[in-house]
Amino acid sequence: MTSATPIDPVLADPLPRRRTVGVNVGGVLVGGPAPVVVQSMTNTDTADVDSTVAQVAQLARAGSEIVRITVDRPESAAAVPRIRERLDRLGLSVPLVGDFHYIGHKLLADYPDCAAALAKYRINPGNVGFKDKKDRQFVDIIEMAIRHDKPVRIGVNWGSLDQELLTRLMDENSALAQPLSARAVMRESIIQSALHSAALAEETGLAREKIILSAKVSNVQDLIAVYRDLSRRTDHAIHLGLTEAGMGSKGIVASSAAMGILLQEGIGDTIRVSLTPEPGGDRTKEVQVAQELLQTMGFRQFIPIVAACPGCGRTTSTLFQELAETIQNDIRRNMPEWRERYPGVEALSVAVMGCIVNGPGESKHADIGISLPGTAEVPSAPVYMDGVKVATLRGAGIAQEFHEMVLAYIERRFGGGRAAAE
Secondary structure, X not given: OOOOOOOOHHHHOOOOOOOOOOEEEOOEEEOOOOOOEEEEEOOOOOOOHHHHHHHHHHHHHHOOOEEEEEOOOHHHHHXXXXXXXXXXXXXXXXXXXXEEOOOHHHHHHHOHHHHHHOOEEXXXXXXXXXXXXXXXXXXXXXXXXXXXXOOEEEEEEHHHOOHHHHHHHHHHHHOOOXXXXXHHHHHHHHHHHHHHHXXXXXXXXXXXXXXXXXXXXXXXXXXXXXXXXXXXXXOOEEEEOOOOOEEHHHHHHHHHHHHHHHHXXXXXXXEOOOEEOOOOOOOOHHHHHHHHHHHHOOOOOOOOEEXXXXXXXXXXXXXXXXXXXXXXXXXXXXXXXXXXHOOOHHHOEEEEEOOOOOHHHHHHHOOEEEEOOOOOOOOOEEEEEOOEEEEEEOOOOHHHHHHHHHHHHHHHHHOOOHHHHO
């Protein structure tokens, strides 16, 4: 690029959000003008009210704006109203979505209190019924949604795809002079299943603003292709998610790669990162990853950002790593309270740097930052607030002093100095 080459600022921005029909899910708007919504799902036995309430509460406090629970048998359906009541007593209004398979039509009919307590029903058209029962039982659930004034998510999954539809499309494809690949036909089957089910729901009487669509696969490139095509063929609100994303870094990378591209293209109204938790692991990890994906891409602000250098041969100790971890953990632990106490605190940026190379510059760019001494550097740590050097810390108490300065900065900027006055 020469000095005369104009710079196009649009290159640094995502494509405009694709405008979809907004859907109210228990007070949370999905689609329309709303920002992308984060949701998650429990892995408890829903019939176990105590454990389900505890996990829903953990997910909601971590920032999940919608939580899905499994409703797979009578005991689960009977527990749903009690779960809703317990959450309300805790002051947690997070909407609950019922995940129904095979006998959802019967459970909703037999347990009307469950049908009323849920904020949305999730239906997989591939396993709502088989042969002549398929459309009839799907319609039964839609009529129940209409009766209780609930939205539905029609969630197609390639692991439970309508085999009759897939077989028909495969047969039609094989008769073509230039047949498509099996993968392409499967993607088309997924899309047609979602669109057919949405059309059937509307023909039954469910309003368009009561329908969300999803079309999940576990392969990144197929997921991108499916949602690109689906978004061109409907204006229904869309839920994004990579099904069976996997465990640990694999699941995080795969989900971020797929959904990051789609979000950049303006596709997606609500997301879930379907991580397989480590044995005994924290279910809220999937909420954290979803939030960080949206925040990193600049779509939403959920939690203060802590920037920290990775460390290199210039850094002499792990002090800066420990300090960054302490501050990050402190922020996450306190965010449920801070959201109420310090409006706007999620926009805060903190920098913890390990040497003088990038330390002062990064610290100046952050709201508050510190540059710790590296190899052969003077054993002092300059602190910057709002781009201005305000202090130089020395000695063994640097980490604790800076931590206290961060808390004081939050109180002064976002809390109006209330703590000092109390």
